[in-house]
Amino acid sequence: MILLGAAVLLVGRWLTPHTFHGAILQSPLPAQDFSLMSHVGQRVALSDLRGKIVLLYFGYTICPDVCPTTLAELAQARKLLGRDADQVQVLMITVDPERDTIPVLADYVVHFSSTFLGLRGTPDETAQVATYYGIYYEKHDSDSALGYLVDHTATVMVIDRNGYLRLVFPFGTPAEDMASDLQYLLRK
Amino acid sequence: MTASVIPLLKPTRLLYVMIALPVVGILAFTTLRPIQVLPRITLAPGFSLVDQNGARLTNEDLRGRIVLYNFTYANCGGACPQTSAVMRALQNRLGEIDAGEIPVALVTISFDPERDTPERLRAYATQVGADATRWRIATGDATRLKYALGGGFNLYYAPNPDDTFTFDPLFVLVDGWGIVRAYYKTATPATDRLLRDLRLIVDEARNSAGAARYAYEAAHVFLCSPP
Structure with missing residues (x-):
């Protein structure tokens, strides 16, 4: 009877469709490609990363709270994937290319994970990529010693192994929820 | 009663049965x-x-709202679509679906920022009968517009030497997450069709919590998808 119960549970689980925590997209076309300078001094294109799941985030190093929170959650989500973690690449594109030079970016991203890649474009490249991915960003002055701040959309986008935009996580999605969705995408 | 239950067990x-x-x-x-x-x-x-x-009008300001976009310029007249x-x-019929709980907005983006100052956009708004609380008409930096409209919304538009524009008429429906849900590549989509599609997204947003979300x-x- 116990065996039967376990079997029923397993079958039930197998038949229940996975419920995503992020919003799932049915993108008919691959996500817009881009090629930007990475913090390791090499250009990285989205299309170079086919075969891996890409978590794409836009932020900047002087960002007071939103970016460190999200990057820490992303690092944690990757950890939760265990040995599948190396199939997931986190990219952070800076929305403040003027101040986030390559050495500054390099210092920053490895603080969260040595596997993360920080990317930097020219102001024009940044505008193009950010606009395409639905990212609003704008400088605004602040009284703090940090100088200006950059308001920006803080969503995390998931690009699947074939290069299609599959999921969008709103700001504040817990690492466990992201890991659960990623696990599902990795199994497929 | 017991007789019918026991064989099932x-x-x-x-x-x-469980499978x-x-x-x-x-x-x-x-x-x-x-x-x-x-x-x-x-x-x-x-x-x-x-x-x-x-x-200021940004896509972040519109997060949580369902938005129908169209694209034109204030001087669009005569042969212009x-x-x-x-x-x-649609503005006049929005009351049918928008009970205040899930806000619906209309946004017209002008691709003629050089001429379309806020004053001209205000005159255009009066001319087309836009209610400013529901229907906003806006424009911005020309290069950024090209990225957002040409690259982002897939809109084709090009200036002509006589200050007019050639463009393909387009409406785009975007949900509260900022995700495109429908393109209408015509100057005259049926209002009923637009209302039906808006209602589908409103219902989805209304049912985005609890058990209904799973369904x-x-x-x-x-x-x-609807036909």
């Missing part, structure tokens, strides 16, 4: 399509514009 029969139920459920769901959803096509672009009242009549008709997400996984 036979281990093998119970197993069959069959979800299969029948999924089949019924995908064939009968009790819930219809519009596909989530792609992300709408990011932008920062200035509207007819000189106020007229899309404002559809927006106006809606399943509809996305099984692609239960």
Whole structure:
């Protein structure tokens, strides 16, 4: 009877469709490609990363709270994937290319994970990529010693192994929820 | 009563029933399509514009709202494709679906920032009968507009030497997550069709919590799209 119960549970689980925590997209076309300078001094294109799941985030190093929170959650989500973690690449594109030079970016991203890649474009490249991915960003002055701040959309986008935009996580999605969705995408 | 229950509890029969139920459920769901959803096509672009009242309008300001966009310029007249009549008709009927709980907004983006100052956009708003609380008309930096409209919304537009523009009429429906749910590549989509599509997204947003959410997400996984 116990065996039967376990079997029923397993079958039930197998038949229940996975419920995503992020919003799932049915993108008919691959996500817009881009090629930007990475913090390791090499250009990285989205299309170079086919075969891996890409978590794409836009932020900047002087960002007071939103970016460190999200990057820490992303690092944690990757950890939760265990040995599948190396199939997931986190990219952070800076929305403040003027101040986030390559050495500054390099210092920053490895603080969260040595596997993360920080990317930097020219102001024009940044505008193009950010606009395409639905990212609003704008400088605004602040009284703090940090100088200006950059308001920006803080969503995390998931690009699947074939290069299609599959999921969008709103700001504040817990690492466990992201890991659960990623696990599902990795199994497929 | 006991007689009918006991055979069901036979281990093998119970197993069959437990396996069959979800299969029948999924089949019924995908064939009968009790819930219809519009596909989530792609992300709408990011932008920062200035509207007819000189106020800033960004895609972040519109998060949580369902937005219908159209694209034109204030000087669009004569042979220029007229899309404002559809927006106006929709504005007048929005009360049918927008009970205040899930806000719906109309946004017209001008691709003529050089001439379309807020004053001109205000005059245009009066001319087309836009209610400023529901329908905002905005434009912004020309290069950024090219990225947002040409790259993001897939709009074709090009200036002519005589200060007019050639463009393909387009309406785009975007949900509260900033995800494109429908493109209408015509100057005159049917108002009823637009209202039906808006209602589908409003219903989805209204049911985005609790058990109903699972059914809606399943509809996305099984692609239960309306014809």
